[in-house]
Amino acid sequence: MGMLVLAELVKRKLALLGLIIIVIIAGSALLAPWIAPYDPQNQMFDGLTIEGAPMPPSMQFLLGTDLLGRDLLSRLMYGAQTSLIIGVVANGTAVMIGALVGVIAGFFQGWIGTILMRVTDLMMAFPALLLAIVLAALFKPSLWIVAMVIAMVNWVQVARVIYTETRSLSEREFIEAEWAIGASRFRILFKHMLPHLLSTMVVWATLGIATTVLLEATLxxxxxxxxxxxxxxxxxxxxxxxYFTSAPWLVFIPGVAIILLALAFNLVGDALRDILDPTQKGRH
Structure with a gap:
């Protein structure tokens, strides 16, 4: 199944472009300790001009240096580790929480579903960025704290989508037939419901990374x-x-990196949505 999906992705030019960008960025992040030209914390005397300004891109510093004389390329490679770790961990956690809430609320319904979805609606009422800023300010910011904060504000969209699909599946004929023959809740949920919801979870897990990377960069x-x-x-x-006016590469280059990574995951996520759910083709 996985190889078939990958083969379909490769056939689509935009999805292939997204995959290439992701592989390049992820590869540079994973291999940063071995391929980065310098230590990202190393403040070099020859990394600053005589006036103490950042060095522009050159053969020695391919992307220039920052205001402390640190190599920008090396910092971007190590920064990619941070963005990808938070993107995968935060979004993965958000998808798991959202899927759990959505499936329980949609499958069991009743007062359990009502309470869970009212909590979801309450969370959706708060602007995600504002809520993330408040939560991040309450705790001592660190890589893992930021990941958990982002997960806590991003699960609600997943929960709403999974809840809607679960309710729809519950009314399908094959599910009603399972109830009619006396199948257990466990069998219906794990054998019939979850396999149909898996493609939606995969798509959200991919598309959500782009949002997560942008939110982490904003925070x-x-x-x-x-x-x-x-x-x-x-x-x-x-x-x-x-230094935006005197050394624009220090802002422009990491900004382009953020845009490229977000765009890449969006391209792959859109393609996955078409491949795993053909009924959605052309609707986005």
Whole structure:
């Protein structure tokens, strides 16, 4: 199944482009300790001009240096680790929580479903970014805290979608036939419901990474995300924004990296939505 989906993805030019971008960024993040030109924390004397300004891109520093004389390329590679870890962990957690809430509420319904969906509606009433800022400010920001904060604000959309699909599946003829022959709740849920919901979870797990990466970058830029000296693409922009006019590469390059990674996951997620649920083709 997995190989068939991958083969379908490769056939689509935009999805293939997204996969290539993801592989390049993920590969540079995983191999950063071995291929990064410098230590991302190393403040080099020759990384600054005589006036103490950042060095522009050159043969020695391919993407230039930041205001402390640190190699920007090395910091981007290590920052990719942060973005990908938070993207995968936070979104994976959000999908699991949302799927659990949605399936329980849609399958069991009754007062359990009502309470769970009212809590979901209440969470959806708060702006996600504002809620994330408040939660991040309440705790000491770190990589894992930021991941959990993002998960806590992103699960509600997944819960709503899974709840709607679960309710729809519950009314299908094959589910009613299972009830009629006396099948157990366990059998219906795990043999018939969850396999039909898996494709939706996979699509949300892919598309959600793009949103998560953007939210992490926003939190780090606002100073309530991953804290220096741990590099992340958001705090790289935050640290160097004062040099935007004199050293624009310090803001432009990490900004492009964030956009490319988010775009790549969106391209792959859209393709997965078409492949795993052909009825959605052309509707987005």
């Amino acid at each position: 780090s830029y606002l100073g309530v995300g991953v804290q220096p000296p741990t590099p992340s693409w958001g705090n790289i922009i935050f640290e160097n924004q004062t």
